[in-house]
Amino acid sequence: MENLENSTDCKETVSPLNNSGSTVNSTVSGYDGKAMGFVLVHAGAGYHSESKAKEYKHVCKRACQRAVDRLRAGGLALEAVTAALMELEDSPFTNAGTGSNLNLSGEIECDASIMDGKSLNYGAVGALSGIKNPVLVARRLLSETQKGKLSAGRIPPCFLVGKGAEQWAISHGIPACPTEKMTTKFSLSGYKRNKRKMELAEQVETKRKRQLCGHENDFGCLEPVGDILVAGEENNSACLDTVGVVVVDREGNVAAAVSSGGLAMKHPGRVGQAAHYGCGCWAENARDVSLYSTAVSTSGSGEHLIRTMLARECSTAMQAENTHQALLEAMQNKFISSPFLAGEDCVLGGVIVLRCCTCGEAQRSEDIQALLVEFLWSHTTESMCVGYMSAQDSKARTHISRLPPGAVAGQSLAIEGGVCRLGTVCRCWWFTYCICALSSSRSETASEA
Secondary structure, three states: OOOOOOOOOOOOOOOOOOOOOOOEOOOOOOOOOOEEEEEEEEEEOOOOOOHHHHHHHHHHHHHHHHHEEEEEHOOOOOHHHHHHHHHHHHHHOOOOOOOOOOOOOOOOOEEEEEOOOOOOEEEEEEOOOOOOOHHHHHHHHHHHHOOOOOHHHHHOOOOOEEHHHHHHHHHHOOOOOOOHHOOHHHHHHHHHHHHHHHHHHHHHHHHHHHHHHHOOOOOOOOOOOOOOOOOOOOOOOOHHOOEEEEEOOOOEEEEEEEEEEOOOOOOOOOOHHHHHHOOOOOEEEOOOOOOOEEEEEEEHHHHHHHHHHHHHHHHHHHOOOHHHHHHHHHHHHHHHOOHHHOOOOOOOEEEEEEEEEEEEOOOOOOOOOOEEEEEEEEEEOOOOOEEEEEEEOOOOOOEEOOOOOOOOOOOOEEEEEEEEEOOOEEEEEEEEEEEEOOOOOEEEEEOOO
């Protein structure tokens, strides 16, 4: 696996897989000891070309910085997760907000959701057009539900779709943005290319049916058309999916959010996992001292993630003692080998997961306990781009995780992650844990963050 970008701001030379070594502690210059929190983002599980690796990493860095800026300003997890996701939506290199995949009609329809671990409230939009940042609508829906019932005792909505969602957003002060302003040269060229492939595929299928019906006696040998969306094709925006963020703030509150433009050439009105409860994201503060606070955001094939409710499944798994073993088992048993996907031979998806608990040591300046944060990412796709940062770091770290050599996308998985102790000093470790699910061959390595 490739190494994370080096940073000397927050590291410890002790690996979680090894108890020997020396320790180096460091904080941001001028750190006042009060700002605390951690953010983990992803720019989609799918295929990330080497030629655009720099752009993918850069947008993850910017998203992390936006979240940390809010945390340092005293903002809570919900504010930070919204700010980071807006940055990801605004990037033309991600399939969310600006630059999203176009549907069959050449329109952009976005899905997004957000969940607050403290209140357990949730807001979501599906098949939303005409709004630059779908997460803003999801966030506003969440906020409105906290205000209580509407007139005549009506229950406020937490999930809106289509025209109704667009009208609701505009009526609540969120500005409209036409599709042409959200469409990029990248997404438009992908749409035109995929449309040509679909037309060719339909012509081939028509000829094949006519031959089977006896209308053509000399059909000839057809060349294989191939998939409309080729995972290894350069410059194919459809190879990237949902973007997401998970955050923990200085009070130990967690939040998660997710946003997606959905599948390329999808049917108008299709809603993916990014909008579905328990499928796109999950956040839940610990309700007991014996439990962990958890936050999850998913990416991949929406239909697979919906049928398995992977976000909530991973959150539940994170209450186990060993985090990466628990995530490994969840990805294998609840996703790749899920009985709900028994007919699928290529199960594509990825998750970022954060869990935290308070350490027993109180801070010197205030009676606020230090936080121990464990963060992981896992994917069955060829690659997944992630970034992470604490409020005590001067810059974010980014990484494109890739399946190990010989692993088959959709049938194998990779897990990586780390541990970070937040307090008056920040210490981080990073580990990798990769497994080829079919051959059961495993490789485990440790590396400094």
